[in-house]
Amino acid sequence: MDIKVSIIGSGNVATHLSKALKNSGATLLHIWSQNFKNAQALAATVSATAVDTISQITDDGSDLVIIAVKDDAITEVASALVNRKGLVAHTSGAASLADLSQLQNYGVFYPLQTFSKHKELNFNEVPICLEANNDANFQLLKNVATALSKKVYEVATDQRKILHLAAVFACNFPNYLYGVAQQLLAQHQLSFDIVRPLIAETAHKVQTALPTEVQTGPAVRNDEQTMAKHEKLLQENPDWVNIYQLLSEQIKKSK
Missing domain, CATH: 1.10.1040.20 (ProC-like, C-terminal domain)
Known part of the structure; x- marks a missing residue:
């Protein structure tokens, strides 16, 4: 899969998703986390670069930025990407698509599974639920999702x-x-x-x-x-x- 992805977060979802993306052939560019040491540890695992500010994740690098943080932090993290033109997606099941509406291109990439950092799982069996603010962004997310899983669904915020x-x-x-x-x-x-x-x-x-x-x-x-x-x-x-x-x-x- 010829795509460059940056991940915001270093928890359970971010860890499994980063590994699955790398295994699918994606290039992991940057990892940011509130805890820089955690970002460094995950970055080392997926051959990415840990960054200490979100502003270092620029348009001329990543094709897709995935926000994998707790729900309460999504809007704040998105505000740091407000000048980004490229696609940004969060991984939350409970947060709405509109939580990213301050951005130009945005979507949802929600893997419906329970994740633990140190327990491996077959990502090919993980349902991935997608939503985006336009058809082009949805198609990009779908291309990424189908490279990771055989169970990909278009699911609106309310659903x-x-x-x-x-x-x-x-x-x-x-x-x-x-x-x-x-x-x-x-x-x-x-x-x-x-x-x-x-x-x-x-x-x-x-x-x-x-x-x-x-x-x-x-x-x-x-x-x-x-x-x-x-x-x-x-x-x-x-x-x-x-x-x-x-x-x-x-x-x-x-x-």
Whole structure:
């Protein structure tokens, strides 16, 4: 892929995206981060140059600048690129396309996945959701996305915000509940390894069926005695009791 890209950010998304771009044949020019040492570390990994000011990312270099920072910082970062004529895209699921409207050419390049810096993943399977302020910019983003992934979608801001919300329910909340399970097990000298196969099978089921079709457990069976026993076991942690009761009631209603 004959394109020059600069990355603003050095976190999980920036790290995986930079590596995927390099592996696809793109040239990584500049990496900027609030933490210059982090920028240097990522730049060394993808044969780029770390810069200490965003103004060093100029029009005569990068074809595309990707902003991969926390949502609250996107507008501020974009303001430092206001004189740039080339394309700038952010990677946020929750921020709107309009958050970059102070720029001339802008878009969204949202990879819908959970990223951890030190865990490799197959970017070819990562859905990438695109949006841009005009057709030419969309086509450029699409060319980049299709070089990285076989799952590329045109998704408008309002739809993307729903996708991001759905991802919180599908990923972030279950992971918190895994943490509750781990703490419960640890309190009773049991290993989290025992439930890993259960977690894997639950995730595997919904690859071929809808969640409501494969729901199991005491709540869906309306097993009141078992649920009462569970709540008693949780009585030392009222927050967990509340979570248990709320989710159980919602599962009952979903039948």
